[in-house]
Amino acid sequence: MSINCDIAFTLNGVKREITVPAAMTALEMLRERLGLTGTKYGCGEGECGACTILVDGATVNSCLMFAVDCDGRDLVTVEGVVTRPAGERLRDAFVAHGAVQCGFCTPGLVVQASHLIVRDHAGNEAAIRRGIEGNLCRCTGYRKIIEAIAAAADAATQGAEHGSR
Amino acid sequence: MAGIERYVAPTTLEEAAGILRTGNVTVLAGGTDLMPQTHAGRLQFQPVLMNVRRVPELSGIANQGTVVRIGALVTITELLESALVHERLNLLWQACDHFASDQIRNAATIGGNVCNASPAGDTLIPLLALNARAVLAAKPNGTLQLRRVPLTEFFLGPGRSCRAPPELLTAVEVPLPPAGFAGEFYKHGTRPGLDIAAISIAFGARRDGQLLRDVRLAFGAVAPTPVRAPRTEAALEGQPLDAAKLEAAAGIALEEVQPISDLRASDWYRRELIHNMLKRVITHVHQL
Numbered sequence: 170m171s172i173n174c175d176i177a178f179t180l181n182g183v184k185r186e187i188t189v190p191a192a193m194t195a196l197e198m199l200r201e202r203l204g205l206t207g208t209k210y211g212c213g214e215g216e217c218g219a220c221t222i223l224v225d226g227a228t229v230n231s232c233l234m235f236a237v238d239c240d241g242r243d244l245v246t247v248e249g250v251v252t253r254p255a256g257e258r259l260r261d262a263f264v265a266h267g268a269v270q271c272g273f274c275t276p277g278l279v280v281q282a283s284h285l286i287v288r289d290h291a292g293n294e295a296a297i298r299r300g301i302e303g304n305l306c307r308c309t310g311y312r313k314i315i316e317a318i319a320a321a322a323d324a325a326t327q328g329a330e331h332g333s334r
Numbered sequence: 335m336a337g338i339e340r341y342v343a344p345t346t347l348e349e350a351a352g353i354l355r356t357g358n359v360t361v362l363a364g365g366t367d368l369m370p371q372t373h374a375g376r377l378q379f380q381p382v383l384m385n386v387r388r389v390p391e392l393s394g395i396a397n398q399g400t401v402v403r404i405g406a407l408v409t410i411t412e413l414l415e416s417a418l419v420h421e422r423l424n425l426l427w428q429a430c431d432h433f434a435s436d437q438i439r440n441a442a443t444i445g446g447n448v449c450n451a452s453p454a455g456d457t458l459i460p461l462l463a464l465n466a467r468a469v470l471a472a473k474p475n476g477t478l479q480l481r482r483v484p485l486t487e488f489f490l491g492p493g494r495s496c497r498a499p500p501e502l503l504t505a506v507e508v509p510l511p512p513a514g515f516a517g518e519f520y521k522h523g524t525r526p527g528l529d530i531a532a533i534s535i536a537f538g539a540r541r542d543g544q545l546l547r548d549v550r551l552a553f554g555a556v557a558p559t560p561v562r563a564p565r566t567e568a569a570l571e572g573q574p575l576d577a578a579k580l581e582a583a584a585g586i587a588l589e590e591v592q593p594i595s596d597l598r599a600s601d602w603y604r605r606e607l608i609h610n611m612l613k614r615v616i617t618h619v620h621q622l
Binding site: 171172174192194215216218224228233240281284285 | 338369372374411
C-alpha cells in the first residue's frame with residue numbers, strides 16, 4: 170500500500186479536505202471516497218473520456234490524474250457543470266435531441282462539451298467533432314450528440330448577446 | 335506492487351534536484367503516461383513520488399533570441415495556443431495538433447513526452463528535426479548544475495534515455511530555424527489523434543529558388559528510438575527537386591530505418607508508408 174497524504178482542494182465550488190493514498194486516481198477518489206458517481210470509469214487509460222472533469226478550467230481524464238495532484242486546485246465534475254448556464258443548456262439539448270442512449274458516455278461528453286462552448290471551440294461541426302475526439306460513445310450515437318452540442322453552443326451565443334452567459 | 339513511501343511536491347528547482355539526489359524517485363508531471371504504465375505493471379513506483387508541477391522554473395515558453403526555451407511542464411495545449419510556436423516552430427505545432435485528445439493535451443507535458451522516450455512520441459519527431467536539445471539539471475555536490483544534450487544523443491532505446499536518475503529535465507531548447515524554413519508533420523494512425531503512430535515523419539526545408547536548403551528529416555516508430563535520416567537529408571541538400579531525386583531520396587530513407595512488426599503495423603507496411611508518404615511530404619514542402 171501507498172502512504173496516505175492529506176490534500177485540500179475546491180470541488181464544485183466547495184472547499185474539501187481528504188486523506189488519500191499517493192497512488193490513487195482522482196477518479197477513484199471522486200467516486201469511491203466522495204460519492205460523486207456522475208463521473209464514470211470507462212477504460213481507465215485515457216481513451217474513452219467517460220471520466221472527464223474540469224481541473225483549473227481545463228478538461229482532463231480523471232483516471233489519468235493522481236488524487237494527490239488535486240491538492241490546491243479547482244475541480245468541477247458533471248454534478249457542478251450542470252448547475253452552470255452552459256451545463257443547463259447542454260442537459261436540455263441532450264434531452265431534446267435524443268443524444269442519450271445508454272447514457273454511460275453522457276457525463277464525460279457534457280463536461281467536455283461545456284469546456285468547448287466556454288472556450289468558443291464549438292462554432293461548427295468540424296470543431297465539435299475535433300473537440301470530442303477523446304470521448305467514445307459505444308452506442309455510436311454521435312450524430313445526435315453533435316447536434317445537441319451545436320444547439321447548446323447556439324443557445325450560449327444567443328445568451329451571450331443578451332448578456333446572460 | 336511496491337508502495338509509495340513518500341510523496342513530495344517541491345516548489346523550487348533546487349529543492350527538486352536535492353530530492354532526486356537522494357535516489358529512488360519517480361517523477362510525476364502530467365501523469366498521462368505514468369498512470370497507465372504503473373497500472374499495467376510496465377513500470378514500478380519508486381519509494382518516493384515527486385510531483386514537479388509546482389516547480390516554477392519548469393514552466394513557460396520564451397524566445398531567447400536564437401533559441402526558444404520550452405519549459406518541461408509546458409502542456410501540449412499551451413504549445414498549440416502559443417503564437418511563437420505556431421509561427422516559428424510550426425513543425426512542432428503540427429505534431430501537437432495530432433497529439434491524443436483535448437483532455438490529454440490539457441494535462442500532458444512536453445517534458446513527459448521527451449522523458450518517456452517512446453520511439454513513436456509525437457513531439458519527439460519534430461523536435462529532432464528542429465535540432466532541439468534537452469536541458470538536464472542535477473545537484474551532485476550541493477550546487478545546481480545544468481547540462482545540455484542534443485536530442486539526437488538523448489534517446490537510447492524504447493523508454494530509455496541518457497537522463498541519469500539524479501537528473502531532472504528542466505526544458506527543451508529549440509534553435510529558431512532560418513527564415514523561410516517550412517515543414518510538414520505526417521502521422522499515420524487509424525484515429526486522427528488518439529492513436530499511437532504506426533509511422534510518423536517530420537520534414538522541413540527552405541526553398542532557395544528551385545533548390546532545397548537546410549533539409550531536416552526525422553522519423554518516428556521505425557527504429558528503437560526516434561531517428562534523424564542524415565543520408566536522405568544529404569541527398570536532397572542543395573538540390574533541385576525532380577521525380578528522380580524524390581524517388582532516390584525515398585530509397586535512401588528506407589536504408590535509414592529498421593521498422594519492426596507489431597500490433598499497429600507490419601515492417602513491410604511501415605516501409606511502404608515511409609517510401610510513399612515521404613515523397614508526398616517532401617513534395618508538399620517543396621510547393622509551399
